[in-house]
Amino acid sequence: MKTKVSRAGVALVALLATAGTAVAEGEWSGNVAITSDYVWRGISQTDEDPAIQGGFDYANGMFYAGTWASNVDFGDDSDTNIEVDFYGGLAGALESGVTWDVGVIYYAYPDADESDLDFVEIKGALGYEFAGGLGVGGEVYWDPDNQNVYYQATAGYGLTDAFAVDASVGNYSFDGGGDYTNWSLGGTYSLPIGIDVDLRYWGTDVDDTSIADERVVLTFAKSL
Template identity: 30%
Template sequence: MPHARLFNRQTTALLVCALLVHAHASAQVMERDLGDFSLKLGTTPSRSMAQGLVTPSAGDSAFHGGLDLTHESGFYFGQWSPSAGLTPDTTLEVDSYMGFKKPFDKTLGYELGVIRYSYPNTDQIDSHELYAGFRIFDSRIGTAFSTDAGRQDSTLFLDLGGIVPLGLDMRMQYGNHQLDSPAIIDGGGMVSAYNDWSFNVSRPWLGMDMNLMYSGSSLSGASCTAYSGHNSQCESTVTLKVVRSFF
């Protein structure tokens, strides 16, 4: 995949400044109309496919955010940073994306695009990912594919949207990871491919966002030393997260 830059250093600096200022101002998305464009700025992801499908983690920093600019034709571009890298155990990550999203009618639509993951403060090589998806009513199904240094990753994502009677939002993700050179694990075994998955249920309650997630992978025990997939943990994990916005 060509390693063309989607945004320059000035744009990256603008994103970092915006997320630091806005991180304390609001936990929601601020939207403004700029002629034929719509600008979104916030500390929660504003794009369902580019942020719900291809971002491997939500980041562990209290400072995160991004901006998104959409033309009325359906073309969009933006940046999202899951971590500003302000603490010793975190690094700055900037995800730049561009794509096209178009509805067929009120019930069907499609989206496709490319995203670039960059880590300005480290020696880690930037990576790129292609993604595409369909919308059916309030549900979305999408897929992503990337060829990174020494590996290939593909992902299937399903967002069922809000289940009105229960007030729940359900999301599922399944990934396949192929290594160009098998990883050698303790005991002499080798791992050349593995899968991972996650299932997330969320619901607002008393002004809080309740999130329950189950994640797991096809690896276990010593073979987990070769794991570097979408989930924060290799083996089966259940996580409960409660978030409340005070601004």
């Protein structure tokens, strides 16, 4: 399901170019994390093993860009051990309070030996936070080269300033045929020392591979 990027890669280059000479005026941030299992859309990307992850982000007005990396293990002939993502987009909020986000994500696997796994997705998202603190959102990810589409709905609620819970449900459909649904339920607690502890349950309706089985994932993350 991950194939060579072609025309879609041009969209990412064009979007990043919109930053222009204003890059020096924006804000930079970073993040690092250790997780018991790198799960992406309900599927383990590390063959159910732990992962070390991290990235950097840049924001300037509506424009944002960044990069993120993690170890991976697909257990196949590609022999790839690392995923590096590059992304950019525009995000903002309407007067009604609805937030929006349009962007491009390039998933790269630079050390893959036998096959080119790289691909690109175009992202669109909307969100809204009610006065009581409940936030809801919807996202669509489209892979224009492979014609795969992922839909996701999310909801989150901050119980205290330090503790929040959230849930998601998504459906991944493939142009070659077939689809699957995944879901998650988790809570995140921000420790006084600046480390976020996330405990999350994942499940899918895929029943023919162990990497899609239900699981609980523990993650420790820190913003830099």
